Amino acid sequence: MWFNSLVEIVVRSTVVYLVILAGFRLAGKRHISQLSLVDFALILLVSNAVQNAMVGNDTSLLGGIVAACTLILINVILTKLLFRETKLGRFITGEPRLLVRNGQFVMSNCIKESIRTEELEEQIREHGFKDISEVQTAILEMDGSISILPYDKEGKHEEHKMPFIRRRHRTRRGLQP
Numbered sequence: 001m002w003f004n005s006l007v008e009i010v011v012r013s014t015v016v017y018l019v020i021l022a023g024f025r026l027a028g029k030r031h032i033s034q035l036s037l038v039d040f041a042l043i044l045l046v047s048n049a050v051q052n053a054m055v056g057n058d059t060s061l062l063g064g065i066v067a068a069c070t071l072i073l074i075n076v077i078l079t080k081l082l083f084r085e086t087k088l089g090r091f092i093t094g095e096p097r098l099l100v101r102n103g104q105f106v107m108s109n110c111i112k113e114s115i116r117t118e119e120l121e122e123q124i125r126e127h128g129f130k131d132i133s134e135v136q137t138a139i140l141e142m143d144g145s146i147s148i149l150p151y152d153k154e155g156k157h158e159e160h161k162m163p164f165i166r167r168r169h170r171t172r173r174g175l176q177p
Helices: 002-027 037-055 061-084 086-093 107-112 117-126
Strands: 097-101 135-140 146-150 169-171 174-176
Touching: 002 037, 002 061, 037 061, 061 086, 097 107, 097 117, 117 135, 117 146
Parallel strands: none
Antiparallel strands: 097 135, 135 146, 169 174
16 A cells, blocks of 8 residues: 555656656756746745645655655656767757857847847856957857857957757758758
């Protein structure tokens, strides 16, 4: 009887973990980089909302420990799986996205990632640059942080290539990187 209850907690915790992971993936990278007040409130409310979904009627110490251990184990297994399976890793964690190229916003990518130009300009200033004209490249990384790369010291103006993005898409002019 108690074994069935513990198995139920393991199954419930696994399902909740995967649903929450999918929800945060759909919400986008910018929601995981730095927690705003709204994001912090969301995390607190979600954790409270899913507590009963994980343990059901079992409010015992053992039930809580089983739920916590299940979440940790699922996290360890998923981390190892993402390391081995690159396609799955790209699907779950996403890919870096170019936000600034040669001092100009890449608006299509900013829109896809729901990043306002004001937020990006704030990040540029936090990296110690006066404005976007000093930035050759800004990349939204997979963890939600933004990397800012300035022009080189000699002032050379070189087109930045992102070799790690291998997908091509069809445009009116044919295949474009």
